[in-house]
Amino acid sequence: MKRLLVLFFLVTFIFSCKQTPEKNIDPNFVFCLFNKDESPTSFLFSENLDDTDSPTLQIPLSTARIQEREYIYKNGFFYRLSSRTSVFTKYQLQGSSLIIIDSLPLKNSDFETITWKDNNNLIAVCREDLAEKKSQAHVYQIDVAAMKIIKEDTIVLPFATEEYKSLHLGLVDVENEDLWLAYSFFKAIGKYGHTTSDTTYYATIKYDSFKLVNIQKETRSTYPGGFNIIQSYSFKDEQGDYYFMTNPGIALGNNPNLPTAIFRKNKGKQLVDQDYMINISKIIGNHAYGIWYVGNGKAIIRNEQKKLYTDFSNFHAVYQFEYRLVDLKSGSIEKIDLPLDKGTQKENVWTDKKFVYIAIDDSNDEHRVWKYNLQTKEISKGIKLPNTTNFTVRMNYLK
Incomplete structure (x- = not known):
């Protein structure tokens, strides 16, 4: 009965808006949009990114705007991992409606990072309350086909310092049955502010027993990853090497004296490669947030401009936001000549390995996908989004 009540609440809350009439469309892409004038956040579906006249359908979501970033797309289904309700929900697009398929109440909130163990198993990690001066991370493995919790446990991580007590869980990876966590500690400043300590920690845990194997410390940068349900901070390349970015700028870690940087954990290794680091802040003079792999040893980053x-x-x-192409081998960083963007923590970059598609909300109040040719470096216009858009929060490929 409790499960049915949760489902009824979510259906009433999220889909109380009038639905869009049926349209004959087979979408390849979905955008999550924040709309102007406090109108509901919505999903915009498109068949392609090139034709500005391509047919679309728009599905309004709830009026709880800030939480509408928490959507995950995988193999034909949408999932929402809500820290507000501690509910994991599964949806499917049917016609012009997003229908709830199932819902799974969880015991915890404060979810910060996820990864897919395989196509059917999602690993989700959240913070638990501090206990006996020991920081705790709670791990869920959810079978999204059966919508069941397959495995869960609490990992106790060594307490850092008396000053920095709050745990940030920025990255999680599973390889060779080892669970790898990248985390840091922060403290509150005033009513709403915070700052992060100057150390990052990498923990390797045996996944079958949740036994802590080792912890590696990193002092060259801090605040690894971020809320990756909202924005990407890591990836694996064609060789299986794991790259990730630290984010100490004011929008995330808020320790701007340390640099934004890219690090690497080589395939099959438990420890991060101490001989590899791309110091983004030193090269461009600003901090960055978000990193997307575009193939052939190249990645896109999104950087702020502190003077603006x-x-x-x-x-x-x-x-103020610029986009740059990073050569992961040489460490060189090249600016892409695109309009300046606005909005923090956006999942708005996708590639087909020939073009990079970037959704930008520019100063002319135009909301458009731009195309960057990875071979010729030419830039061209893609699909234009509705003028009612305020922010293009995310863009996902559905196929």
Whole structure:
């Protein structure tokens, strides 16, 4: 009965808006949009990114705007891992409606990072309350086909310092039955602020027993990853090497004296390669947030411009964000000549290995996908999104 009540609540809350009429469309892409004038957040579906006249359908979601970033797409289904309700929900697109298939109540909230163990098993990690000066991470393995919890346990991580007590779980990876966590510690400043300590920790845990194997410390940068349900901070290349970015800028770790940097954990290794580091802040003079692999040893990053914003109060609203191409082998970073973007923590980059597609909300109040040719470096326009859009929060490929 409790499960049915949860389902009824979510159906009533999320899909109370009037649905869009049926349209004959086979979407390849979905955008999550924040709309102007406090109108509901919505999904916009498109058949392609090239034709500005391509047919689309738009599905309104709830009016709880800030939480609408928490959607995960995988193999024909949408999932929402909500820290607000501690509910994991499964949806499917049917016609022009997003229908709830099933829902799974969880015991915990504060989910920060996820990874897929395989196509059917999602690993989700959240913070638990501090206990006896020991930081705790709770791990769920969810079978999304059966919508069942296959495995869960609490990992106790050594307490850092008396000053920095709060745990940030930025990255999780599973390889050779080892669970690898990258985390740091932060403290509150005033009512709403925070700052992160100057150390990153990498923990290797045996996944079958949840036994802690080792912890590696990193002091060259801090605040690894971020809320990767919202934005990408890591990837594996064609060789299976794991790359990730630290984010100490004011929008995430808020320890801007340390640099944003890219690190690497080689395939089959438990420890991060101490001979590899791309110091982004040193090269471009700014911090960056978000990294997307585009193939052939190249990645896209999204960087701020500290001369254009005042402080965090207007950070998201200023047209300041640039996109750059990083050569992961040489460490060189090249600016892509695109309009300046606005908005923090956006999952808005996708590639077919020939073009990179980037959804940008520019200073002319135009919301458009731009195409960057990886071979010729030419830039061209893609699909234009509705003028009612405020932020293009994310873009996902459905096929």
